[in-house]
Amino acid sequence: MIFVYLISGWCAVKFNLLKPIFSARLNFVVINICLPALTLLSLPKLEFSRDLWMPVSMAWMVFLLAIPFFLLGKKLLGFNNSTLGSLILCCGLLNSAFVGFPVMKALYGEEGLSIAIVTDQAGSFLVLSTLGIFAAAFFSSGKADIFAIAKKIFSFPPLWAFVIAVVMWNFKVQIPAPYSVLLSYIAMLLVPLALFSVGLQLNIKPDLELKKEIAAGLLYKLVIAPIFVFCVFRFFEKDISLIMKVSSLQAAMGPMVSGSILAITYNLNPKLSNTLVGIGIPISFATIAFWYFILEFVL
DSSP: OHHHHHHHHHHHHHTTSSOTTHHHHHHHHIIIIIHHHHHHHHGGGSOOOGGGHHHHHHHHHHHHHHHHHHHHHHHHHOOOHHHHHHHHHHHSSBOTTTTHHHHHHHHHHHHHHHHHHHIIIIIIIHHIIIIIHHHHHHHHHSOOOHHHHHHHHHTOHHHHHHHHHHHHHHTTOOOOHHHHHHHHHHHHTHHHHHHHHHHHTOOOSOOGGGHHHHHHHHHIIIIIHHHHHHHHHHHHOSSOOHHHHHHHHHHTSOBOHHHHHHHHHTTSOHHHHHHHHHHHHHHHHHHHHHHHHIIIIIO
16 A cells, blocks of 8 residues: 555656655645644653664664765765755655655554654654754855744644653653544554645656766665664664664654755755755665565574
8 A cells, every 4th residue: 555655656647646844744634634633642652662763863863874974975076065964855765654654554553654654753754854954054155044943843733742742751641542542543644645746746757967966865874874883773672673683674764854854945955965865765665575575584
């Protein structure tokens, strides 16, 4: 069904049934309505443990490692600052929600989805809203507005849902049945709407003029980042737990759609930003399958 939703979105644009810009409306519904509902339903049921340092830290590790990696790429391949900013924002951030949620639910069920939510909320979202905005502002103008960052963080509905869910978990509060049923119906819309939205934005024809940039970005995002993250986890943890598996697979997700949007907003090589997401997400399904095979049947 993951591919059905993606292909449906792509076909809707291909046959002029919808415009790619319609994805912005879907993204608004997914981020501000469906994601908070899913967070309130799933997080209070999660059994918190010391192992949760892995999903929380993973997104921060991927972003911070991207900076020296692409700075080296700039030196070796001659990237300009606009390209450097685009690569860091698109490939230093991961698609932990729109693609990560349905994939983790398909592979590891509700428990895997709950861990993926922690990865997205405490990891990817906070990285995007802090380091991501700093990077975008720096590479576009050389300065960042701390007040704009604070405004984005505290006006983001999923963040408040995350805080409320943690409080509910701490005090063992349960959502009353009528409301939990309503939230479950809303949450069920997240996967189809999110993947359909990604499908609307797919661009499977890469610009050959950007082949070096595309190759560097996807090499880091789909190969180097997951290897690095897994090696760090294995250094500190002896057993390969479900949390480690989900966190490692999340590191292998394709470039983040929101990171691409942020890069385009700051005019950081918009063509590259769009292309990285357009071809990175479809390719990531193959690399995710590879890493899943390694985690489940080799290690």
